[in-house]
Amino acid sequence: MIKAVRIKLLPNNKQRTKFFQFAGCSRFAYNWALDKQMANFREGRKLQSDYDLRKEFTVLRNSGEKPWLLDVSNNVTKQAIKDLCIAYKNFFRKQKQNGYVKYSPKKLAHLARIGKTPTVYDMNGHPKFRSRKNEDFRFYQDNVKIQFTRTHVKFEQIADSKRKNRKKANWIRLAEKGRIPVGVKYINPRISFDGKNWWLGVGFVVKYKLKPMRGLKFVRKQPMHPYTKGVGIDLGVKDLAIVSDETTVKNINKTKTVRKLKKKRRRLQRQVSRKYQMNKKGDSYCKTSNIIKAEKQLLRINHRLTNIRTNHVHQATRAIIDRKPRFVCLEDLNVQGMMKNKHLSEKVQEQKIYEFRRQIEYKAHWAKISVIIADRWYPSSKTCIECGHVKKDLKLSDRTYVCPVCGNVIDRDFQAALNLKRYGEAELSKSAS
Numbered sequence: 371m372i373k374a375v376r377i378k379l380l381p382n383n384k385q386r387t388k389f390f391q392f393a394g395c396s397r398f399a400y401n402w403a404l405d406k407q408m409a410n411f412r413e414g415r416k417l418q419s420d421y422d423l424r425k426e427f428t429v430l431r432n433s434g435e436k437p438w439l440l441d442v443s444n445n446v447t448k449q450a451i452k453d454l455c456i457a458y459k460n461f462f463r464k465q466k467q468n469g470y471v472k473y474s475p476k477k478l479a480h481l482a483r484i485g486k487t488p489t490v491y492d493m494n495g496h497p498k499f500r501s502r503k504n505e506d507f508r509f510y511q512d513n514v515k516i517q518f519t520r521t522h523v524k525f526e527q528i529a530d531s532k533r534k535n536r537k538k539a540n541w542i543r544l545a546e547k548g549r550i551p552v553g554v555k556y557i558n559p560r561i562s563f564d565g566k567n568w569w570l571g572v573g574f575v576v577k578y579k580l581k582p583m584r585g586l587k588f589v590r591k592q593p594m595h596p597y598t599k600g601v602g603i604d605l606g607v608k609d610l611a612i613v614s615d616e617t618t619v620k621n622i623n624k625t626k627t628v629r630k631l632k633k634k635r636r637r638l639q640r641q642v643s644r645k646y647q648m649n650k651k652g653d654s655y656c657k658t659s660n661i662i663k664a665e666k667q668l669l670r671i672n673h674r675l676t677n678i679r680t681n682h683v684h685q686a687t688r689a690i691i692d693r694k695p696r697f698v699c700l701e702d703l704n705v706q707g708m709m710k711n712k713h714l715s716e717k718v719q720e721q722k723i724y725e726f727r728r729q730i731e732y733k734a735h736w737a738k739i740s741v742i743i744a745d746r747w748y749p750s751s752k753t754c755i756e757c758g759h760v761k762k763d764l765k766l767s768d769r770t771y772v773c774p775v776c777g778n779v780i781d782r783d784f785q786a787a788l789n790l791k792r793y794g795e796a797e798l799s800k801s802a803s
C-alpha cells in the first residue's frame with residue numbers, strides 16, 4: 371500500500387530563495403512546453419511527444435540563452451514537461467467521455483461580451499499557463515535522489531558549491547521528526563508553496579495487503595485487536611457525524627473561533643474589493659501595496675480556517691478509529707449531488723464531509739478495520755429501528771422520527787447511525803458465510 375504524507379519544510383533563507391528559483395524554472399518549462407504544443411495545434415501539426423519536447427528543451431538549456439536554467443537540476447524541468455504532457459492526455463481523454471461539455475456556458479457568455487471568439491485554449495480542461503500571479507510555486511524532486519533522515523530531507527542542487535563542506539545546504543529541515551521512514555522507496559516528491567510555507571508531499575510503500583471484497587472494503591479474517599462492536603456513522607450538515615455508540619462529532623463551523631474568523635474574512639474581502647475599485651485606472655485594475663498587504667492577511671485567515679477544519683476532522687476520525695470498532699459503516703453520500711444545491715454546497719465544503727469519509731477509510735485501513743459503505747439507496751434515516759417500517763415521506767426538517775406503526779420516538783440522525791450499524795453487521799455476516 372502507498373502511504374502519502376504532506377510535511378512542512380523549514381528552509382533557511384538561502385534555501386527559500388532557491389526554492390522560488392526552482393519553482394520559477396519549473397513554471398518556465400511547463401509554459402514553454404504548453405506554448406510549443408499550442409503552436410503545433412494552431413498550425414495543424416501533430417502534438418510533440420514528451421521525449422521530443424524534453425530533447426528540445428535540453429538544447430535550449432545548454433545554449434546558454436537562459437543561463438539561470440543551468441542553476442536548477444535537470445529533473446525539475448524534465449518533470450514539468452512531463453506534467454504538461456499528462457495534462458494534455460487527460461484533456462483528450464475527457465473530451466472522448468460521454469456528455470462532455472466543450473465550453474462552459476459562463477465562459478462563452480464572457481467571451482461574447484468582450485467580443486472574442488473562443489479558441490482551444492478556452493475549452494474545458496485545456497491545460498492552462500501557470501502564472502506567478504496565481505501564486506503557482508511548485509516543483510518536483512527526483513524520487514531516487516531524494517534522501518531522508520529523521521529530521522532532514524536532501525534536495526538536489528540547493529547548494530551552490532560542490533565543495534564538501536558546503537553541501538550541508540542541500541539538507542532542509544523538516545517540521546516534524548520521524549514521520550517519513552528512512553531508506554525506503556519514495557514516490558513522486560513534490561514541493562509547493564501555499565503563500566506562507568513550503569510543503570513537501572511524498573509517497574512511500576508500506577507493507578499492508580488487504581483485499582477489498584464484495585462491497586466491503588479491507589476485510590480481514592481474524593481481527594488482530596480486541597475489537598469492540600462495530601459502529602455506524604451518519605454524516606450530516608447539522609453535526610458533522612453521529613456515531614451509533616452515542617457520540618457526536620460537532621460542527622466546527624458553529625464554534626466561536628470559526629465564526630469570528632469568518633466574519634473577519636468577510637470584512638477583509640470587502641475591503642480588498644473596495645480598494646481595487648478605488649484604484650481602478652480606466653478598465654484595468656492595479657495592485658497597490660495596501661492591496662497586497664490585505665490580500666496576505668486574507669490568505670492567512672484562509673489558511674487558519676482550513677487548518678482548524680482539517681485538524682478537527684483528523685481528531686474526530688482518529689478518536690473513532692482508536693476506539694477499535696470491529697467495523698465502520700458509512701453511508702454512500704452523494705457529495706456531488708449535494709454540491710449542486712446552493713445552500714448545501716457551502717456547508718458540505720465547510721464541513722469537509724468528503725474528507726471525513728476519506729480519512730475514516732484510510733485510517734481504518736491502517737488499523738485493519740473493515741469499512742462498509744452502505745448502498746446509496748439504503749434508507750438509513752427513513753427506516754424505523756424498532757419495527758423496520760420505512761417512512762417514505764420523511765422530510766429533511768423532521769429532526770425527530772416518530773414511527774406510525776410502533777410508536778417509536780427517536781432522534782433522526784441517531785437512528786440513521788443505528789441502522790447503518792445494523793446494515794454493517796448484516797453485510798459482514800453475509801461475507802463471512
Ligand SMILES: [Zn+2]
Nearest residue numbers: 754757773776
Ligand atoms: Zn416502528
